[in-house]
Amino acid sequence: MTTDYDAEAITLYSGLEAVRRNPSMYVGSTGADGAHHLVLELVDNAVDEAAAGHCGTISVELHGDGSCSVTDDGRGIPTDQHPEAGVPACELVLTTLHSGGKFDRSSYATSAGLHGVGLACVNALSKWLRLDVWRDGAHHSESFARGSVETPLKRVGDSARRGTRVWFRPDPEIFSSCVLDAELLYARLLDIAYLHPGLRVDLVDHRTGRNESLCERSGVRGLLAHRARDAEKVHAEPVTFAWAGDGCVIDAAVQWTEGYAEQVFAYVNTIRTDLGGSHVDALRGALAGVVADHLGPAADRMTVVDILEGLTAVIAIRIPDARFDGQTKRTLRNDEAGARVFDVVTEQARRALAADPELARRIAERAVDASRARLAARLAGRTARSRTRAVEVDYAVYQRQFGIRSKDWHDSCAWLTDEELLGKHAELCAVPPDARMLDVCCGSGVVGGAFRGRVGETVGLDLTPEMAALAATRLDVVHQGTVYDLPFPDASFDLVVTREVLHLLPRPERPVSEIFRVLRPGGQFIVGQIVPYADVDAFWMFRVFKKKQPLLYQMFREEDFRALLTGGGFTDVRMEEHFLWESIDRWIDTHETTPANRQEIYRLYYEAPREVRAVHPFEVLPDGSVRDRWRWCVYSVRKPDRG
Amino acid sequence: MEPDRSLTDGVRAAFLAEAATAARYTYCARVADIEGHPEAARVFGELAESVACAAHGHLDVLRDLLGGDDTGAGPVLGDTRGNLAAAISGDLGEAGERYPGLAARAHLDGAADVASWLETLSTLKRTHVDRLEQALTGLAEPRFAGNGAP
Secondary structure (H helix, E strand, C coil), X not given: CCCCCCHHHCCCCCCCHHHHHCHHHHHCCCXXXXXXXXXXXXXXXXXXXXXXXXXXXXXXXXXCCCCEEEEECCCCCCCCECCCCCCEHHHHHHHCCCCCCCCCCCCCCCCCCCCCCHHHHHXXXXXXXXXXXXXXXXXXXXXXXXXXXXXXXXXXXXXXXXXXXXXXXECCCCCCCCCCCHHHHHHHHHHHHHHCCCCEEEEEECCCCEEEEECCCCHHHHHHHHHCCCCCECCCCCEEEEEEECCEEEEXXXXXXXXXXXXXXXXXXXXXXXXXXXXXXHHHHHHHHHHHHHHHHHHHHCCHHHHHCCEEEEEEEECCCCCECCCCCCCECCHHHHHHHHHHHHHHHHHHHHHCHHHHHHHHHHHHHHHHHHHHHHHHHHHHXXXXXXXXXXXXXXXXXXHHHXXXXXXXXXHHHCHHHHHHHHHCCCCCCCCEEEEECCCCCHHHHCCECCECEEEEEECCHHHHHHHCCCCCEEEECCCCCCCCCCCCEEEEEEECCHHHCCCCHHHHHHHHHHEEEEEEEEEEEEECCCCCCHHHHHHHHHHHCCCCCCCCCHHHHHHHHHHCCCEEEEEEEEEEEEEHHHHCCCCCCCHHHHHHHHHHHHCCCHHHHHHCCEEECCCCCEEEEEEEEEEEEECCCCC | CCCCHHHHHHHHHHHHHHHHHHHHHHHHHHHHHHHXXXXXXXXXXHHHHHHHXXXXXXXXXXXHHHCCCCCCCCCCCCCXXXXXXXXXXXXXXXXXXXXXXXXXXXHHCCCXXXXXXXXXXXXXXXXXXXXXXXXXXXXXXXXXXXXXCX
């Protein structure tokens, strides 16, 4: 940029054994996330070259042996001797923490990489690493093993090419998983391509033959369109904000959707700040303020979360001296940058709403809808509770909720249609081929449908007319009715099946006894339920599930559920466990989970107590999304045969 | 010297209040954060740290005032052996009396979900009793075995 980028521009600090000793401190974790972090660190360094105007193509290759190479056509890391250290500058960068061109601001103004620990960090945590530099008419190469020089820098030959390639293999001694996920990397490369219009970004996965070449020109607006591509929009065109001055650049695009989740994709110097920070707080605050002003007194009973429900936004800022919480840069801490974003967005959003009354009307209506839905959800929880003294359940609450959900029932979570899980239920089936089966609280009828071919007749029952209509496509007959009072005579079925239902009912003993009643003696009941892993995660799961679903009444442990069945007179208990990864993001993106509860659920995962983590596997991915490995227990029990 | 009962009782009450405040502020910080009030979240978060530190300060005082002896007004504060024993007795009470009692009450009121919540805590506390008991047993085992010492 301003001065020559040569050996003298590299500032020298200290050693890097500390990185191997405490890798999590540098790359966030020693799981798969950490290994991916190494790749992204190299990509970010190349992006810095691009942002400084020296690089036009970045290429990431995943090789068959589990290694990865990142190549750019930038200036190439300097290979000349460092004046103080007496070793080649590139070697210094790869073997010394805090040595890089990013400490004095002359080489990079707004850098993305990890404050200079980047390359050395990657080297320290790699089983092997090979560096190739093309610069000043020559090709140089050097290799390392676990951070130490293996083959010193040598001149390979003449070359007119320019750039750097770092080829490495994450160290299996450090990372519990070294398998690099092309999809995850692609997501990050896509961000980079949008945020650097004109930059070419390639991803080649030699393991699968996948070959992607990205070059985007539409900036944050295009990134937003990509992120919100499947959403139903409240207004057709996104609102964009742009500002530049004092060495800072602010670019943002926002659009309200009919979805429930609020999604803000935020970047500082191209780094995704997953946990937000001052720029995101400012964007949210400014948008909420402007919309609230526009709504006037109508906004009095609204929360920020109401106003921002369904918002999809991209904000990318470039600032010098960005300050983050921690090494993995997930939260921005620059208050002055936040203040600038707040002012820019407030002013430009106000202008946009004033200039387009139709846009203003649509956004205002969306906020009013969201606040109504929140109040209704809260009311639903209260109504259901106050009626539970006797077995007077307010069926309308269930009908309303599942009626709305019936529209996109199968999209609402993965387990609903997971073939393996359905198979677990069907495999337990041990009734004659002409048996009559009842799928109780059948929903869309997929559970009952899984028994097709194993039984003679499939009957469904659901409380919600919309669900009953859905189930009619899979089952022979579907009745509308309640599980508290099954509309069938005693001993009418050979088999009853249901799944993930009894926890939603205030008095589960009653439905269990109803199921017992309608079964013939010797009949079978097959039921699946998500249960905690142990005694120590039940209370935590209760909080998660209750926030997701206000109609949750029970958090059964395995033994509780078993006791519920045997207490109802059933015998011959068999149980099969099945573990299923569920996307929590998808699971909570639903009508009955309020936006605030959705946020609280994320926090419960992010801040889960250690006792819970020790027994209950879940993953927080680098973008803040969560996958939970649910423990399904599928039970088979029998009504005792009189004989 | 006999500690002043009204003073220790007062400090003990203050400890309970500060401990509750620390937990409440941490919770409020999260609510403020989610509602989009980062400044309020920061205030709550920072105050919660100070308040938790103050609560520990009250425990320092109680420990001094009581000299490690139980005055009958609450659990012992002293060395780890005594603290573990006191924690076990406290958790036994919660697992065996408080939470089952509250859960029964919730059932009577028709609040099935609240009852289930309280039962998960009764369960949790039972596991805590086990862990504390193991820790207490662990204290009895020689720590420097195998170094040639008698």
